[in-house]
Each structure stands twice: as C-alpha cells, then as structure tokens.
Amino acid sequence: MSQERRPAAAESSPAEKQLSSKEIMTAWEGKTPIQILQEYGTKIGKTPLYVMEKAEGQAHLPSFIFSVAVGEIKCTGHGHSKKAAKHKAAEAALNVLKGESCDRLAFPKIDDPDAPKDPQNQPNPIGILQELAVQRGWRLPEYSVAMEAGPPHKREFAVTCRIERFVETGNGSSKKIAKRAAAEVMFAKLQNLPETTDIPRLPKTNFRLESLRSSSEEKITMLKRNPLSIPNTDYVQMMSELSKEQGFEVTYIDIDELTVNGQYQCLAQLSTAPVTVCHGTGISCGNAHNDAAHSALQYVKFMAETK
Missing domain, CATH: 3.30.160.20 (Double Stranded RNA Binding Domain)
Known part of the structure; x- marks a missing residue:
C-alpha cells in the first residue's frame, strides 16, 4: 500500500481540511471507509474516483490494486478482491485526511471472498x-x-x-x-x-446458417438432396469441403474424459454466427470426430432445409 500527495505549493481549498480522529471515529460507526470517504467527498464537492491499477496473480490467488483520488489526495490499496482493494484505498485516504500515514487507523476488517486464508471461498x-x-x-x-x-x-x-x-x-x-x-x-x-x-x-464472420436456404452451390445442394445415413462415409471430409465452399471454419475439440460407456468424446465447432457446437462419440478419437462431423452436418442440413 502506498500514498501519494501533491506538492505543498498546490494547497487544498479550505473545504478540503484534514479530518480529526473524532470526526472519523464518529462517522465510522456502522460504515465502511468507502462510505465515509464518499460522504466526505460529497461535502467538499469532489466525489472519490476509484481506478483499478492492476490485476494479477493466479486463479486461486488473484491480486488487485485500486487507487482512489479525492481532492488533492491519492492513495492506493491492495487486496485479493476488488472490494477489499477499494476498501484499503479508501482507508488509506482517510488516514491521510487525518494527517497520519496510510496504515495508522484500525478499521474493522472487510470480508474478502478471495482471500487465500479461507479455502472454502473460491475465486x-x-x-x-x-x-x-x-x-x-x-x-x-x-x-x-x-x-x-x-x-x-x-x-x-x-x-x-x-x-x-x-x-x-x-x-x-x-x-x-x-x-x-x-x-x-x-x-x-x-x-x-x-x-x-x-x-x-x-476472423470475424457474419455467416449465418439460415443463408444456406437460398444457396445453390454444389456441396450444400448435395447435402440437401442426399441422406446422411450411408455406412462408412467420411463425414469429416464432407464437412471440410462444405465449410470451404460456404466460408466458415470447423474446429474439432477432443474432450479428455470418456463417456460413462467408455467412449471417446469430441466437439465440432463451426465459426458461424452464432457459433454452432455439436457433440460426437466413438470407440476411437477418429470415430468421435466423424460422429461429431455427422451431427454437425445433420444440423446444417436441417437449417438449410427449414423454411
């Protein structure tokens, strides 16, 4: 936590006077430093401005730094949640207004849901x-x-x-x-x-599957006319040719976990607007890809034929 003050030459207006310990303690009852500082800013006509300066750390231990500026005073605060960091920044500013360092007053601790000391609370x-x-x-x-x-x-x-x-x-x-x-x-x-x-x-795409209803290109026409139930068909290749013709991309995503029946799982994701995702399973990764492509083709066929 740090504190910043402008040079003494830039004097605050009379309304921006320091607060006495009594004033802070009286205002403190039942309120957080953020609420107290907000009331002070309202009185002097300068609302406290909070800015997130930095967010870092790992998923299980995030870290945030917020600054607050009110009048000629600017202080920062650190916490494992945004709320806690803003609380600390406001607390630091109140200490400055009292004329002491940024860590002298002892305010009640704020609940910090992302604090690492409580393993039950996860970020x-x-x-x-x-x-x-x-x-x-x-x-x-x-x-x-x-x-x-x-x-x-x-x-x-x-x-x-x-x-x-x-x-x-x-x-x-x-x-x-x-x-x-x-x-x-x-x-x-x-x-x-x-x-x-x-x-x-x-790449951004505005391709919508509904547009296939009026398309007369070769691959989509074949999809509309022919059934998707022919054994040993390479649906991955069929989907690849169709996507190239129509101008969208297909991505296959393998799922690490097997199904309850012990089969491999795969997702076929089409870069349409909105994004289309279809699921597939199989006794091997390749079979799962083919099944996902088959499901995606069935959906594209349905969208192309629906009036």
Whole structure:
C-alpha cells in the first residue's frame, strides 16, 4: 500500500481540511471507509474516483490494486478482491485526511471472498478470465454448452470456452460447474503468455446458417438432396469441403474424459454466427470426430432445409 500527495505549493481549498480522529471515529460507526470517504467527498464537492491499477496473480490467488483520488489526495490499496482493494484505498485516504500515514487507523476488517486464508471461498475464474482478456486487448471469452448427457440423477455437461483461436473444454455435473471448469483451464493456459504475445485471432464472420436456404452451390445442394445415413462415409471430409465452399471454419475439440460407456468424446465447432457446437462419440478419437462431423452436418442440413 502506498500514498501519494501533491506538492505543498498546490494547497487544498479550505473545504478540503484534514479530518480529526473524532470526526472519523464518529462517522465510522456502522460504515465502511468507502462510505465515509464518499460522504466526505460529497461535502467538499469532489466525489472519490476509484481506478483499478492492476490485476494479477493466479486463479486461486488473484491480486488487485485500486487507487482512489479525492481532492488533492491519492492513495492506493491492495487486496485479493476488488472490494477489499477499494476498501484499503479508501482507508488509506482517510488516514491521510487525518494527517497520519496510510496504515495508522484500525478499521474493522472487510470480508474478502478471495482471500487465500479461507479455502472454502473460491475465486471466480470466469470473472478473472474476462479481466485477463480485457487487459490483453482480446475479445471477451465465449461459452457454449457442447454436451448434455447421462441419466437425470447423474447428468454430465461439457462447456467450451473460446478466446480468439484458443479453445478449452470444462466438464461438470451442472452447466455452471462446467463453465467454471472451462474458464479455469483457459486461464491456466493463457496466464503465462507474455502481454505482447500476438495470438492468432479468430476472423470475424457474419455467416449465418439460415443463408444456406437460398444457396445453390454444389456441396450444400448435395447435402440437401442426399441422406446422411450411408455406412462408412467420411463425414469429416464432407464437412471440410462444405465449410470451404460456404466460408466458415470447423474446429474439432477432443474432450479428455470418456463417456460413462467408455467412449471417446469430441466437439465440432463451426465459426458461424452464432457459433454452432455439436457433440460426437466413438470407440476411437477418429470415430468421435466423424460422429461429431455427422451431427454437425445433420444440423446444417436441417437449417438449410427449414423454411
């Protein structure tokens, strides 16, 4: 935690006088430093301005630094959550207003949900990943429910997380758990990349599957006319040819976990608008890819034929 003050030559206005210990302690009752500082700023006509200076650390131990400026005073605070960092910054500013160093007054401790001392409280990897994307200037993460299977009492979900061309998958017994797992895996993959890394970006596409209804090109016409039930068909190749003709991309994502029946799992993701994700299984990775491509082709065929 640090404190910054402008040169003495730039005097504060009479309204920006220092606060006495009595004034702070009286205002303190039942209030947080943020609330007290807000009331002080309202009185002098200068609302406190909070800015997040830095967000770093690993998913299980995030670290935030916030600065607060009110009048001629600027202080910073550090915490394992945004709320805690702002609390510390406001506390530091109140100490300056009292005319003491930034760590003299003892305010009640604020609840810090991301503090490492409480293992029961886990940080939110979805929010942390989003902040990382913003810091690096990348597009925000996109999540898609890729698979939902299993009996009612033992459901299985797979959710994909995509940032530019990076794709990771998370699994869980609910969509929420699977989404958090996907964000954790993605964050672990990206956090060690240098900030200057020029990652391959996913080209923006406005291609919508509905546009296939009026298309008369060769591959989509064949898909509309022919059934998708011919044995030993290479659906991966068929999908590759169709995607090249229509101008969208197909990415196959292997899921590490096997199904409850011991089969391999794969996702076929189409870079359409919105993104399309289809699930496939098989006795081998290749069979799972082919099954996922088959499911994707069935969906594309349905969209192309629907009036």
